[in-house]
Amino acid sequence: MAYPYRHDSEVRLLSEHFGNPRARTLEGWVELGGYRALRKALGMDRAEVVNVVKASGLRGRGGAGFPTGMKWSFMPKKEPGKPHFLVCNADESEPGTFKDRELMRWTPHALIEGCLIGAYAINAEHAYIYVRGEFFEAAQIMARAIEEAYAAGYIGKNILGSGIDLDITLHIGAGAYICGEETGLLNSLEGRRGEPRVKPPYPAIAGAFRYPTAVNNVESLIAAAQIVENGAEWYRQWGTEKSTGTKLFCVSGHVKRPGNYEVPLGFNFREFIYDVCGGTPGGKAIKAVIPGGSSVPILTADELDIGMDYESMAAAGTMLGCGSVIVMDEGTNVVKQVRRMVDFYAHESCGQCTPCREGTAWSAKILKRIELGRGTPDDLDTLLDISDKMTGKTICVLSDAAAAPIVSSIEKFRGDYLALMEAGDLALAGAR
Amino acid sequence: MSATPIRAGSEYDPSSWPEARENPGFAGDTGEFPGLDEDGVRGLSYVGERPADGGHASVAGTLPYQVATRDPEAPLFVGPYEERLEKVLGRYPDRQAALLPALHLAHELRGYLSPQTMDEVAEKLQLPPAYVRGVASFYTMYNLAPVGKYLIQVCTNISCNLCGGDAVLESFLKHTGTEPGEMSANGLWTVMEVECLGACGFPTAVQINERYFENVRPEDVPAILERLT
């Protein structure tokens, strides 16, 4: 784990302290201006906090891009005997994504502060941070930071003398991608199988333990805290009208300088890959790029002249997702990589919905057959037909996510599929 | 490097590890963050040693899930483990919510969840045994059968795969002389494929027990195995 790279084009709001071990400690964090946002929030009305975040235009960084302030404003009025909960989604398991882990291990107190401010805003008395089980290291750092913050009175009874009681509990997952889906996560938190729930009701009405709940991603909460401290206008100076602020982009695959880079939304995608990330190792041509994690449609090298924001990505037929950029150079066997992604979804499907359970499994089998050189052109029609039946018909969008790379790769890399079919038993020789 | 082991009895002693590139699993600093060593990145001295009783109730459920020291016969939920479970129970509105943490505790202590262990957890939390098994089997991190002292999980998902994840997996299998998921005859190794570990920018990512090894190349494997034993 080389500690990776930075670049002059970055605007480091969330990642300013990456690489500075001092920022991890409570003492260091306070020295750097930490917990000022919390103090400020506690001096504001709850509605005011929600409004600032709303005005900033911040959109959820967990993948769906739903406006964070809006989500908070959906929380019902507090009724006696009916607790509210904030749940931080730190399950980070979308292939290609590794930003929340860095946020937690470099700036654990930033996340604590974000959780406290979020919980205050929605009138919750308890926040759970659901960290994926594999993140032992990040969880240990979070644990230490939570203990420090309790001891110093930032968490617990009457925090900072405000008269407000707020608890945080660290909850560790046990290995299941689907627990990243917010209602699967809530079931998992309650000690159940992590199966997504049918919506409505949405978590704001019946969430954790069936009480009103907001589920927010790690990056969203940390950004929200900075917005509360510095104001909505401050945040809007970066990004575009509808995609405001900065975002952490996780870059992996065939790039010279992989890692996390924070740039304003709307940054030019081609420049990002070639300049910020240094292009491909050995200067090879790029074949394909997945811009937002394995669940989003693939782009070709000709489609990179777009902005890295929610609207531009949508206009290009794909999604910003969680900002996980996976680069594939000219030597890549796209079919193999798509098959690997679909294997993943077949493994992670929770099995509640037939189109998803059967669709992912059968698509994976057909793709494997094609990869081995035993496919026929009819298989592509079958795959497209299955994908169609998997899209928009299930309890959660894992099924849609599995279909996205299949459909986009057949559309854009049909030649690769056909070449494997023609190669027959020789297909494996060129595999990579 | 002045690293403190993360946990008493931890099998890793990072202070004895060689530096930078000769140090498989920790490729060191790129030069853009001067002076960072492994402790600096991993936060080992910040975390220090976690207390056996789990520390503050808010985090008492969070110790490692897969450590090298285990005892399949150890009594469950006694001493510090009981304390930890009690603390965990206090953090949720109902007992059922403590199920994952309770299974983690049992798993940490015994190394895997036998049917007997799951039944004990069920009894402790007053949940139906079949329910507990249904939940435990949903999650991949709970081993339902014994695994080697070192559980080696190699990510072969897309980002790692693009950079040679399959070859790293092959290398681990070859050097341990095992098949995927099979425990080596000496009880030391179980090698498996795993889905994305959330470390995609540092391919290939490998999780060995509770710890990540990153930027692992096929040729690094012998040195990693040697270091573990």
Ligand SMILES: Cc1cc2nc3c(=O)[nH]c(=O)nc-3n(C[C@H](O)[C@H](O)[C@H](O)COP(=O)(O)O)c2cc1C
């Ligand atoms: C299959 C699936 C997996 C998901 N995984 C994650 C995840 O690992 N982390 C995350 O924050 N959101 C994940 N999400 C999105 C969450 O459901 C939810 O939208 C998000 O946590 C809300 O937080 P935000 O509004 O701050 O983005 C996933 C969604 C789906 C459908």
Ligand code: SF4
């Ligand atoms: S779409 Fe798939 S993962 Fe989502 S609920 Fe249905 S079966 Fe489960």
Ligand code: FES
């Ligand atoms: S793809 Fe290997 S860690 Fe994410």
